[in-house]
Amino acid sequence: MTGADPAAGTTDEPVLYAETGSRPxxxxxxxxxxxxxxxxxxxxxxxxxxxxxxxxxxxxxxxxLVLVRSRRRFLRVELTPSTLVQGSTRLPMSQVTSLRAADEDHHGLRVLGDGPVVPRRLTPVVLRLSDGTRAVAWARDGAALRQAIGDLLRARASS
Incomplete structure (x- = not known):
């Protein structure tokens, strides 16, 4: 894997959307x-x-320090052309086929990340996956994450 540091999870890909989880x-x-x-x-x-x-x-x-470190680990969001990172969960963007309606009920769906529910004060973004299931991504600025994923999906469809 050239240009990547597997331990840090960073690549040479452009970051389309990012949230650190907490400010230092x-x-x-x-x-x-x-x-x-x-x-x-x-x-x-x-x-x-x-x-x-x-x-x-x-x-x-x-x-x-403990709060900031845990929030940076569990509430981190990063979107690149190939991967969506939610906490310590990595979802290949090749598995995402579409976005669901912004007001779609997300209760009972698999939540990406490290918890069973969308973290408090974060906005859910419902995704349709290639296996036909739905999953819930989340971000502090859910509209911006939705826009970034939508732009990525449109670019992928047009190429």
Missing amino acids: WVLLFGPVLAAAGIGLESLAPGGPSFALWLGVGLLVFLYT
């Missing part, structure tokens, strides 16, 4: 909280408790 700036919450606590407590009599605030900042940082 969230990791700044712990250090900012610690700095704000030290700053406010320095105005109080007795001065700031550096060790306490640094400990609180470190705990909040570690908690958000």
